[in-house]
Amino acid sequence: MKSILTILVAILAGESAFALCPGNIATTTLYNMDGLSRQGCKTGRGKAGTCIIPFISIAADEDHNRMGTIISMPGMHGKKVKLPNGKIVSHPGYFLIEDTGGAVQGRNKFDFFVGNPPVNATSFGNVENQDVPLVDKTVCIDAKKFVKIPKYKPSEMKKREEDRMINPEYKRAVRKMEVFWKAAKLKRPDLEEVIQSAGPEAAPSSTRSGSGVQ
Template sequence: MKGILSGFLVVVHLMVISQTSPTDFLFPAPPNQKELTSQKLWSTQYYIHQFQSGGKIPIVYADGKPSGLFADTCDFCMASLEGTAFVKDSSGNSTIINFAKSGDSSFVNCRACKRFAASKLNVESWGRTLWSKSQGFGDGVKNYRLVPFRTIAVDKEVIPYGTVLYIPAARGKKILLPDGEEAVHDGYFFAGDTGGAIKKNHIDIFTGIYEGNPFPEVIKSNENKTVDAFIITDQTIVDALAGLHLKKAF
């Protein structure tokens, strides 16, 4: 899969109409941090899975229509776990697929993929995934799109959708944007997605096509290792990140 990554990057640049840039991460630290509501959160990360169409498992849309794309067991299940995938067909064209819903029947047993054989996650549900076509980096909840290094998946009962969080431990960390540019993160994140495994004080940070860990002090994938996060009330910042995530921004 790594051998086709550079080709996918080129396609991504052509497909993504609105692209994050270093100047998107220049908000100042909140001057009233001590007055803000704080939460203890633990974090994982998710990113876009990329693969070449092949194998015997069909990618089927939520309306029951076949996409004409296929996957092997591990690619299908990884895409289901991450929620979004770039799939390249034999002609070199790429389709962005997004998790739509779980169907009634299973296309594949994800335990058959060695990577997930002993997983404690609800692997069985992944094989029932039905998809929708998407654009950019995929879709979040409501009318939001996913934005690398900004979007977080949340449990809406704990963190309502549309909330902006400031995580001091992420501020000042260098990130590699999808176009290859570097930026320094300002620590702000937008609650624009969710996931079946995201419960209570667990957040999931979206890193686009970047599979490394850009925030090692934050992303520890351990519920016992929490970080401080603050709910932002500055309407200028809230409106800016909300606008960045709205699909109409394409």
């Protein structure tokens, strides 16, 4: 009985700590392919119906986050990530909301998809990336600040869907994430279409920076 009470207190304390985090600092965990239904995808399909991308796709609470929204996290910009093909690249600091889950609740709660290996053995684990581990060992740290980049600006949402113009910042972010879904050999015609519609304006810029999450 004592052990059960101890566990309950720990859980409640953790939930309280998460609740106290500012809305622009994420409380995060990691998840891999265990338990995911593949549905024709190497990695499985998220709630958005797309093939989720290692180190890019994240799960979020639909009550607070629209599927397809990009999360910009400057604290992750430039962090070295080992892709499925073994190549080491710098992370752009952008993530894409494409999944959800019963344990992902709240406006600043995100689960980061890492692909196939055990979560802590990946580049986002607390072994590989000790300076900014995307797990809940430290709550409310500034390195996990974030901002959301919507696909369409509010003014565009008032228009008919076929008349909407994609947010230029969104296009640039998608371009910078391209190496990840191509390395995983995933088909993402939706993102390819965003890039093709962007033209030169979506080309990566060395002067741009993002904003962050926990």
